[in-house]
Amino acid sequence: MNRIRLLLADDHMLFAEGLQSLLHDEFELLGTVGNGRDLVEATLRLNPEVILVDISMPVLNGFDAVRRIRKDGNAAKVIFLTMHDDETLVAEAFRCGASGYVLKQAAGEELVTAIREVAQGNNYLTPLITNKPVGPLASGPPRLSLTPRQREVLKLISEGMTMKEIAVELSISTRTAESHKYEMMEALGVETTAELIRYALRLGLIS
Numbered sequence: 001m002n003r004i005r006l007l008l009a010d011d012h013m014l015f016a017e018g019l020q021s022l023l024h025d026e027f028e029l030l031g032t033v034g035n036g037r038d039l040v041e042a043t044l045r046l047n048p049e050v051i052l053v054d055i056s057m058p059v060l061n062g063f064d065a066v067r068r069i070r071k072d073g074n075a076a077k078v079i080f081l082t083m084h085d086d087e088t089l090v091a092e093a094f095r096c097g098a099s100g101y102v103l104k105q106a107a108g109e110e111l112v113t114a115i116r117e118v119a120q121g122n123n124y125l126t127p128l129i130t131n132k133p134v135g136p137l138a139s140g141p142p143r144l145s146l147t148p149r150q151r152e153v154l155k156l157i158s159e160g161m162t163m164k165e166i167a168v169e170l171s172i173s174t175r176t177a178e179s180h181k182y183e184m185m186e187a188l189g190v191e192t193t194a195e196l197i198r199y200a201l202r203l204g205l206i207s
Contacts (some may be wrong), residue, residue: 004119007048008032009039009065010081011057015104019052019081019111026112036060043076050077050115055084055093063096070097077118081107085129088189100124146184153180158197171199 006027008015011034030046033039037059043051045077049067055062066078069103077207079100080093095102099118102111103126114124146154149170156166167174185191 003028005030005047005049005156006115007039007042007046007051007076009034009036009042009051009053009062010056011035011054014109019107022108022111023066023115026114034058036062036065040072043069043074044072048076050079050081050119052079052081052111052115055080055082055114058115063092065099066096079111079118081111087129090129094123102126103128107190150184150191151182153177153195154184154200157181158200162205180183 004027007030008016008019009115010019010032013034016032016034020032023029026066027050031042033042033152035058039051039053039057039062040060042068044109051052053062053066060068062082069078070185073155078098079102079186080098081104082089085103090101095125100114100116102124103131106128110126114126117124119135123157143193152170153166156169163174163177165179166172170177181193185196188196190199
């Protein structure tokens with residue numbers, strides 16, 4: 001019987017090494033990458049059946065990496081393995097093409113079960129968060145994908161610049177800069193600038 005071919009993506013090397021030790025007897029491990037860009041390239045090269053990916057990674061976060069993989073037409077099953085217990089992130093994970101969502105603190109036998117489930121064409125959501133309203137969120141807003149301009153504005157906000165300063169820096173009007181900010185706040189479901197920055201840091205949208 002052929003073993004399921006796995007690709008791991010996590011920038012915490014100690015955790016990734018622990019995963020390898022946990023899974024190598026059950027599955028065929030194709031490799032481990034530490035950022036989203038390498039994940040996209042490795043997926044194209046190695047053609048895994050199942051991908052385990054964290055949300056917060058350098059260069060390209062997990063959500064954007066999976067979107068690129070799907071845009072390339074790759075049908076590998078994706079399980080987000082993350083520390084984030086947040087219904088909005090769960091919804092976004094499934095929206096961008098995942099088949100599973102498992103919390104890192106629950107990894108172990110549950111992860112083996114999740115891999116086998118998604119490989120058979122089923123979805124898997126850790127029981128730790130099944131009491132949250134994932135269904136309605138998965139098909140509607142908020143969207144967590146930001147445009148290049150929004151990312152520029154977000155980065156400058158995180159550096160402490162005012163809307164007027166950002167407008168000058170990007171050669172746009174102050175009203176346009178503010179519009180980008182409030183569109184991002186609405187998409188991420190936050191109400192203050194501080195929350196916007198914290199949430200963006202959690203998702204790896206800014207460093």
